[in-house]
Amino acid sequence: MSMAPGTRGLPLAITQGDPSGIGGEIIARLFRDAPDEMAGCFVAGELLHLRRASAASARAGELPLPVAVIDSPAQAFDMPPHCIPLLPTSRAEALVPWGRVDAAGGRIAAEAVTWAADAALRGEIAGLVTAPLHKEALAAAGVPFPGHTELLQARAAAHAGCAVGDLPVRMMLASEELRTVLVSIHVSLRDAIGAVTHENVLASLRITHASLSRLLGRAPRIAVAGLNPHAGEGGLFGREELEAIAPAVAAAKAEGMDASGPWPPDTVFMRARATPQRPGEFDVVLAMYHDQGLIPVKYLGVDKGVNVTLGLPLVRTSPDHGTAFDIAGSGRADPASLRAAVRMARRLAAG
Template sequence: MNTTSSRPLLLTMGDACGIGPEIAVAAWAADRGADLRLVGDAGVFRRALGFMGLDLPVAVLDQCDDVAPPDCLPVWQPSGLPTDLLDQPLGQVSAQAGAAAARCIIAAVHEQQSGRSRALVTAPIHKEALHAGGIDHPGHTELLQALCGDAQGRLPPVRMMLANDELRVVLVTIHVALRQAVDLITTGRVLQTLRITDEALRRAGVAAPRIGVAGLNPHAGEGGLFGDEEIHHIAPAIEQARSLGIDARGPIAPDTVFMRARHAPPAHPGEFDAVVAMTHDQGLIPVKYLGVEQGVNVTLGLPLVRTSPDHGTAFDIAGSGRADPASMAAAIRMARTMSA
């Protein structure tokens, strides 16, 4: 088996009708790391090179860990991709594009599980296209979780972390309605999130992680005046986490915890290494406000490393050559750090 240093990072194509192929080829062209391989349709990647003004040959690899000639875009094209992807209109939902995106993810996960790659970086997919393509999962996170289930069908507990150079946020609940999310905020789920967060930060090189925990309600409930989830669920989870040696603090008013955690030296060193937020929008709005161009989506709790850019398929600019590969480049850097 290849060593960790020689096993490649796999960059999946994403939705062929969006900007995923464009940011993938642009990030590769700027990086040109010997450890990078693109996973997807060679024709789609050739088209993306043209959109981005890049004059590079494409080397189609037989195996994902094969080595391409110098200055050739290294593409591993898994079997089972639709043959008519170039016929699908850019910027529109396509069942073929959704099926192809899923096929690339499934193939890349299999390569990582088989030890032929060391990390997975995924370009954006479109949830509606994924569903139209026959995939009964709402997004990347849930599909990856299903692919990593054990022989008994048990799924690993996973959490979404969104991170940039100034702030890391981990979510207790993700893609559910807000009314449902409140019911999912239990002591067990918050504690599990804290354990997953602490473990992930330690793997990323943070020796003694400091985790700030956001409350759910205004002013973190104000002692039960504005809701009692903090009293009955969040505070007990923090107490149990601290008994396990996890430096978790809170619950802290959600309108201040992100400011306290923001790491912007020298004037403002962050008080926390990560914030655990209760709901999707509560946690992602502050990170995205700091700039999606450097944001990275990381799936924690999987038995593999997966990162992704912090933006969607951007159908409105697909094919225009205006896609910014900065977030993809940041996702590549984080995947390298987490899989070193």
């Protein structure tokens, strides 16, 4: 996506992710294969590991893409095609082995995300696209957050001078066929069930409505999934629908939102799915917990989905897959989901 001087906007940061995983490889492949789309993008990460990833992603008989160290985000616009701009956010003395959980890898990943979040909050970049990190490596590094979403939420709350609980965020996984938003994210299933309260469901509906209204240019049609089989069957299989979910949907409607449900969770995702043959009945499904919402989108193709954090005062997207330690360093990683995440970040930043 080439931009003329004066119209190019702010650069977009791509955080390197865990250096033991495929993040650097898929980044390098995008800079190699889609140079126009990557114009104005740069990597926040670590030099030794990005050079190794560039070498791993090179085609047989071709030289790896060079890595150019930059001092400021704006310099990303001055880089030639087929060159990877890197703004170093960490320094490593040695390479972390491919495919291994390592505290050093967790530290490198966290430092890149922290820097990029703060840069976005200061208005220096248009947003950030986060390559996958490994939650065990984060924990080994002593990072007090289970993943990207919680880390970004904490940085945004600190910037705003408010408590983390006063800045609620939600995860959306989106593809061309289906969008889902989650009431809870990285918690146990037992805790996720406990999080299905009137307050949490209504807050999720408000965040979903506000965020997708900006993205779509109109009020989204929100389908709300039930928690229990058959959406509780009138209380026979659980009372969460009667006591928490349905009242939250009614409150959302009273506030002018186009929300409906709770719908049986075993069919609502099929109803919302858009196909070449027919549009979906809904623009998004509000799911009650992590796997309920993510399995349908990922089943349709992990190369198509984009993870978007809603409710933050910054743009953040990511591919919908993990670090893929089993193929890291082989050059076989597919950058399609990262490419979709870059496109989505540009759309959100422009809106």
